[in-house]
Amino acid sequence: xxxxxxxxxxxxxxxxxxxxxxxxxxxxxxxxxxxxxxxxxxxxxxxxxxxxxxxxxxxxxxxxxxxxxxxxxxxxxxxxxxxxxxxxxxxxxxxxxxxxxxxxxxxxxxxxxxxxxxxxxxxxxxxxxxxxxxxxxxxxxxxxxxxxxxxxxxxxxxxxxxxxxxxxxxxxxxxxxxxxxxxxxxxxxxxxxxxxxxxxxxxxxxxxxxxxxxxxxxxxxxxxxxxxxxxxxxxxxxxxxxxxxxxxxxxxxxxxxxxxxxxxxxxxxxxxxxxxxxxxxxxxxxxxxxxxxxxxxxxxxxxxxxxxxxxxxxxxxxxxxxxxxxxxxxxxxxxxxxxxxxxxxxxxxxxxxxxxxxxxxxxxxxxxxxxxxxxxxxxxxxxxxxxxxxxxxxxxx
Amino acid sequence: xxxxxxxxxxxxxxxxxxxxxxxxxxxxxxxxxxxxxxxxxxxxxxxxxxxxxxxxxxxxxxxxxxxxxxxxxxxxxxxxxxxxxxxxxxxxxxxxxxxxxxxxxxxxxxxxxxxxxxxxxxxxxxxxxxxxxxxxxxxxxxxxxxxxxxxxxxxxxxxxxxxxxxxxxxxxxxxxxxxxxxxxxxxxxxxxxxxxxxxxxxxxxxxxxxxxxxxxxxxxxxxxxxxxxxxxxxxxxxxxxxxxxxxxxxxxxxxxxxxxxxxxxxxxxxxxxxxxxxxxxxxxxxxxxxxxxxxxxxxxxxxxxxxxxxxxxxxxxxxxxxxxxxxxxxxxxxxxxxxxxxxxxxxxxxxxxxxxxxxxxxxxxxxxxxxxxxxxxxxxxxxxxxxxxxxxxxxxx
Numbered sequence: 156x157x158x159x160x161x162x163x164x165x166x167x168x169x170x171x172x173x174x175x176x177x178x179x180x181x182x183x184x185x186x187x188x189x190x191x192x193x194x195x196x197x198x199x200x201x202x203x204x205x206x207x208x209x210x211x212x213x214x215x216x217x218x219x220x221x222x223x224x225x226x227x228x229x230x231x232x233x234x235x236x237x238x239x240x241x242x243x244x245x246x247x248x249x250x251x252x253x254x255x256x257x258x259x260x261x262x263x264x265x266x267x268x269x270x271x272x273x274x275x276x277x278x279x280x281x282x283x284x285x286x287x288x289x290x291x292x293x294x295x296x297x298x299x300x301x302x303x304x305x306x307x308x309x310x311x312x313x314x315x316x317x318x319x320x321x322x323x324x325x326x327x328x329x330x331x332x333x334x335x336x337x338x339x340x341x342x343x344x345x346x347x348x349x350x351x352x353x354x355x356x357x358x359x360x361x362x363x364x365x366x367x368x369x370x371x372x373x374x375x376x377x378x379x380x381x382x383x384x385x386x387x388x389x390x391x392x393x394x395x396x397x398x399x400x401x402x403x404x405x406x407x408x409x410x411x412x413x414x415x416x417x418x419x420x421x422x423x424x425x426x427x428x429x430x431x432x433x434x435x436x437x438x439x440x441x442x443x444x445x446x447x448x449x450x451x452x453x454x455x456x457x458x459x460x461x462x463x464x465x466x467x468x469x470x471x472x473x474x475x476x477x478x479x480x481x482x483x484x485x486x487x488x489x490x491x492x493x494x495x496x497x498x499x500x501x502x503x504x505x506x507x508x509x510x511x512x513x514x515x516x517x518x519x520x521x522x523x524x525x526x527x528x529x530x531x532x533x534x535x536x537x538x539x540x541x542x543x544x545x546x547x548x549x550x551x552x
Numbered sequence: 553x554x555x556x557x558x559x560x561x562x563x564x565x566x567x568x569x570x571x572x573x574x575x576x577x578x579x580x581x582x583x584x585x586x587x588x589x590x591x592x593x594x595x596x597x598x599x600x601x602x603x604x605x606x607x608x609x610x611x612x613x614x615x616x617x618x619x620x621x622x623x624x625x626x627x628x629x630x631x632x633x634x635x636x637x638x639x640x641x642x643x644x645x646x647x648x649x650x651x652x653x654x655x656x657x658x659x660x661x662x663x664x665x666x667x668x669x670x671x672x673x674x675x676x677x678x679x680x681x682x683x684x685x686x687x688x689x690x691x692x693x694x695x696x697x698x699x700x701x702x703x704x705x706x707x708x709x710x711x712x713x714x715x716x717x718x719x720x721x722x723x724x725x726x727x728x729x730x731x732x733x734x735x736x737x738x739x740x741x742x743x744x745x746x747x748x749x750x751x752x753x754x755x756x757x758x759x760x761x762x763x764x765x766x767x768x769x770x771x772x773x774x775x776x777x778x779x780x781x782x783x784x785x786x787x788x789x790x791x792x793x794x795x796x797x798x799x800x801x802x803x804x805x806x807x808x809x810x811x812x813x814x815x816x817x818x819x820x821x822x823x824x825x826x827x828x829x830x831x832x833x834x835x836x837x838x839x840x841x842x843x844x845x846x847x848x849x850x851x852x853x854x855x856x857x858x859x860x861x862x863x864x865x866x867x868x869x870x871x872x873x874x875x876x877x878x879x880x881x882x883x884x885x886x887x888x889x890x891x892x893x894x895x896x897x898x899x900x901x902x903x904x905x906x907x908x909x910x911x912x913x914x915x916x917x918x919x920x921x922x923x924x925x926x927x928x929x930x931x932x933x934x935x936x937x938x939x940x941x942x943x944x945x946x947x948x949x
Contacts, residue, residue, distance in 0.1 A: 156747045156778065158809050159662045159716075168815040171617065192614075199612040207823065208605045215596040215793040217589075220568070250647050250795075253817040261683045265556045266663045282816025286658045287684060319556075350553045381553065396612040396822030398647075412555050418565040419679025420650040424821050425793035426604065 165285050169278050169511025176494035177505050185498050188529065188537035191507040193328070193475065195528040197393040197445060200437060203430035210429050220417040222248020222401070223428040229435035230386075230401060237360065239373035239384070241403050247413055248423050252358050252387030252400040256322075257283045258416045259383050259402055262409060263319045263352050264289045270354075271313055272322040273304060275329050275478060275512035275519055277356070280322060292318070293514040298478055298522070301469055302330040304338050307345060314345075320352030321345075323372065326359040329512050329524040330478055331471020333363055336370045343378035352409075353378065358387040358400075359474040361442045364450045367472040379405040390475075392434045393445075397427040449475050452527040452534055459538035463545060475527050478509055478519075482545065486510065486523050493544050504540045562682050566675050566908025573891035574902050582895050585926065585934035588904040590725070590872065592925040594790040594842060597834060600827035607826050617814040619645020619798070620825040626832035627783075627798060634757065636770035636781070638800050644810055645820050649755050649784030649797040653719075654680045655813045656780050656799055659806060660716045660749050661686045667751075668710055669719040670701060672726055672875060672909035672916055674753070677719060689715070690911040695875055695919070698866055699727040701735050704742060711742070717749030718742075720769065723756040726909050726921040727875055728868020730760055733767045740775035749806075750775065755784040755797075756871040758839045761847045764869040776802040787872075789831045790842075794824040846872050849924040849931055856935035860942060872924050875906055875916075879942065880949075883907065883920050890941050901937045 170192060177187050221227075227246045234241055249255040264270065266288030272280060274293035284291050294310055296302040304310065321342055325334040334342075346353045355372035363369045372382045387400035404410055456477070457470045465482025483489045487508035497503055509522035527534060567589060574584050618624075624643045631638055646652040661667065663685030669677060671690035681688050691707055693699040701707065718739055722731045731739075743750045752769035760766045769779045784797035801807055853874070854867045862879030880886045884905035894900055906919035924931060 156749065158659055158805060159665070161662055162659045162809045162812065165809075165812045167812060171815050194613055196611060198610040203612070204607075210601075213595040214593060215600070215791045216591055217792040251817065257817075262555055262559045265558055266685055268556070279816050279818075282812070286813060286816075288663055352553065394612045395614040396819065398819070398821045408555060412559045412562075415559065415562045415564060415679070416683060418568050419676050419683075420648065420654075421676075422793065422795070424795045424824055426823060427821055 161286050161288060165282065166511070168282065170507050173490060173494065173505065176491055180494050180503055184501065186502040187494070188502065188504045188533055188540065190525045190527070190529070190537055191505040193390065193526045193528055194395060195390065195393045195475070196530060197448065199394045200392060200434060200441065202433040202437065203392065203394060203397070206430045206433040207426050210426055215425055218422045218425045218428060220422055221414060222246070222423060223432065226428045226432045226435070229432050233435045234373070234403070237369070237371050237374070239371050241373070241405070245405055245410060246401055246403045247410060247417055248428060249400045249402055249417070250423055251389065251398040252356065252385050253279070253283065255385045255387070255400045255402040256280070256354065256356065257287070258413045259354050259385065260284060260289055261287055261416060262412050267317065268319045269315065269317040270320055270322050271310070271318060273302070273327070274514050275509060276322075277324060277328045278511045291322070291514055295515055295518070296330070296332070298467065298469065298480060302327065302332040304334070304341070307341050310345060314349055318349070318351055320354055322354045322356065324356040325372075326362055326369070326473025328359065328474055329476045329509065331474045331476055333367050333369060333473035339370050339372055340375060343372065343375040343381065346381040347378055351381070352383060353381050354383045354385055356385040358385070358390055361391055361446060362449055362475055363473045364446070364453060365472055369473070373403065381406070383409065388431050388434055394430070394434065397430060399423065399427050399431045449527065452531060455531050455534050456525065456527045456538065459535055463538070463542045465545070477525050477527070478522050479525055480522050483521055483548065486521055489548055490523065492548055497544050497547060499540045499543045502536060502540050504537045504544070558683050558685060562679065563908070565679065567904050570887060570891065570902065573888055577891050577900055581898065583899045584891070585899065585901045585930055585937065587922045587924075587926070587934055588902040590787065590923045590925055591792060592787065592790045592872070593927060594845065596791045597789060597831060597838065599830040599834065600789065600791060600794070603827045603830040604823050607823055612822055615819045615822045615825060617819055618811060619643070619820060620829065623825045623829045623832070626829050630832045631770070631800070634766070634768050634771070636768050638770070638802070642802055642807060643798055643800045644807060644814055645825060646797045646799055646814070647820055648786060648795040649753065649782050650676070650680065652782045652784070652797045652799040653677070653751065653753065654684070655810050656751050656782065657681060657686055658684055658813060659810050664714065665716045666712065666714040667717055667719050668707070668715060670699070670724070671911050672906060673719070674721060674725045675908045688719070688911055692912055692915070693727070693729070695864065695866065695877060699724065699729040701731070701738070704738050707742060711746050715746070715748055717751055719751045719753065721753040723759055723766070723870025725756065725871055726873045726906065728871045728873055730764050730766060730870035736767050736769055737772060740769065740772040740778065743778040744775055748778070749780060750778050751780045751782055753782040755782070755787050758788055758843060759846055759872055760870045761843070761850060762869055766870070770800065778803070780806065785828050785831055791827075791831065794827060796820065796824050796828045846924065849928060852928050852931050853922065853924045853935065856932055860935070860939045862942070874922050874924070875919050876922055877919050879946065880918055883918055886945055887920065889945055894941050894944060896937045896940045899933060899937050901934045901941070
């Protein structure tokens with residue numbers, strides 16, 4: 156009795172597979188600083204909880220397969236700030252950005268089709284693509300080049316008759332790259348020329364620093380039939396456990412077909428949608444406050460990283476992740492060693508080895524992804540642990 | 553720019569595609585009795601809402617990919633009543649029974665593989681199978697034979713080298729059939745002989761009438777490596793909008809691989825899991841009360857249906873659905889006519905044409921599925937409308 160090839164070929168999540176080492180360290184009484192996962196410590200706005208608590212229907216019924224009309228209205232209003240103009244019938248509510256992406260991939264790709272994605276990329280993209288037979292084809296970007304996109308000609312070479320679309324992430328996880336208007340338009344123009352889709356994962360839209368402008372793929376007027384926005388409240392409102400996302404597109408055929416998938420799974424949880432309606436009504440001061448907090452954490456992280464010899468890092472312009480090159484040969488070995496064999500004043504640190512974020516074999520082997528979602532003091536302590544850990548590791552290895 | 557073949561080949565949900573006709577009837581001021589959808593009007597136990605309201609973490613974090621440990625413990629305790637013995641590591645929490653089934657199908661089938669399923673079957677089974685390239689192969693059962701399974705020899709003939717498992721529903725949607733111990737063991741023995749899986753959708757486990765015994769596939773000791781239980785709180789606790797389900801199996805390789813899919817989508821909503829923990833702690837009196845209520849509704853429904861000439865119906869032993877044969881040629885035409893062209897004292901009724909529940913072309917054309925989830929008075933009125941509607945329809949057609 157064999158399981159399917161597609162599931163056996165799936166890797167365990169490279170972010171989560173090291174969790175047992177962290178659990179053991181905690182069981183041994185050590186404090187573990189989690190720089191490995193994008194779980195913010197910022198409080199979920201109380202408006203969310205209030206809306207959930209005020210829900211007073213006696214029967215918790217199925218909601219609409221397409222999502223709560225009030226939530227869709229809230230999202231449409233919110234999008235206008237970014238010059239993203241959508242109507243009610245252009246938006247479907249999903250179980251997190253995860254389901255938005257899975258459904259979009261199924262809608263545009265058959266088994267064996269390909270999606271072009273700048274690498275390094277969010278490892279779970281593979282987790283959605285592999286079970287439905289889709290191949291992620293990397294557009295390689297490098298820390299040396301600040302993870303900017305290659306030229307249009309370079310990218311064009313990667314497009315085959317199996318290529319059904321691009322999957323872009325801006326601001327990007329794990330690189331923090333924020334694509335410029337020129338880059339966004341270049342990808343859109345390629346999509347138009349080749350008659351393929353652009354899926355744009357913009358769940359970190361608010362987290363842009365240094366006066367950089369965020370330019371949504373949803374703004375490119377002439378590409379509106381090609382662009383699909385993947386979105387989520389998880390990071391924006393520090394509500395990862397709510398699992399509310401959405402997909403938005405002006406392509407009516409695309410939306411009508413994704414709706415069939417939405418109907419199969421009936422609906423998204425009712426209570427979380429009630430909460431999300433209020434979140435999307437928060438005014439600019441909320442975003443400003445959170446952005447400032449992450450900006451400060453980013454600055455602290457890089458101030459501390461620069462104190463460490465041999466570390467190569469560049470402050471990213473967006474999101475709350477960064478790829479850092481360490482003075483080690485095998486970052487995964489180092490990460491495991493930190494958790495299993497090292498502590499500094501009974502503290503250690505957990506990071507995500509970056510190799511799992513690359514599709515091209517061999518890339519990222521000496522890199523880690525860090526998430527700066529913990530508070531300033533913890534961040535400072537965590538990077539001190541990293542510094543002493545690197546010294547000790549390189550002394551004994 | 554074409555969408556994928558797999559999504560274009562998906563039908564719109566046969567249950568939901570008639571919704572616009574119902575909306576129009578309501579817009580014209582008519583009362584529509586919904587016998588078409590399994591949305592119970594029974595109140596969600598207040599214990600659910602209290603648990604949600606008492607949640608007091610400031611940050612709504614990701615929960616574990618495998619689900620809340622407390623919820624898993626609650627479910628394991630509950631299963632013991634049915635002589636289903638599972639440990640913590642055998643259960644994964646999912647986004648409703650829907651995700652439990654989708655993930656299980658992906659784990660056992662590759663593109664082009666087949667699943668044997670007694671027809672008529674829940675139409676959404678196709679909604680999960682088609683997008684991932686899986687073919688539902690029907691084991692035909694008939695109202696004349698009370699939807700009992702054919703002989704082992706008959707079923708065996710349907711098994712090919714593409715067949716990866718059975719998908720059983722007991723008590724069944726849409727037939728209300730409750731499989732006997734002999735039927736359950738026969739399917740399990742076939743699964744063992746052919747080395748394939750049995751996925752058993754048991755979300756209506758509590759709703760069994762006339763002293764019939766529910767016998768879970770999870771009870772068959774010698775088939776434990778083959779059996780996967782698909783479950784959900786939606787119907788059991790009248791909490792359809794919570795979207796909490798689970799998958800349970802003693803097959804460790806199966807669970808380990810489904811966990812990879814769970815990790816891809818990160819987690820299930822936190823708040824609903826808090827509520828569900830309390831639901832699974834409710835004592836037997838809750839189930840007894842709800843079972844009595846549905847039993848009464850079933851009896852009322854059949855008392856009224858028997859008043860109508862030419863209607864063929866048999867009270868089912870379980871769930872809260874029944875397949876009824878009507879004295880019409882084309883049940884879908886009749887259902888649309890009721891919504892669009894007919895009313896009795898400004899009331900009409902919505903039913904689900906049964907053809908969409910069959911995979912074999914032509915079957916079920918003169919049948920409808922009725923859900924007895926509305927209260928007694930509404931049920932009586934609804935069947936009166938159906939009676940007068942049938943008379944008028946057959947007079948003018």
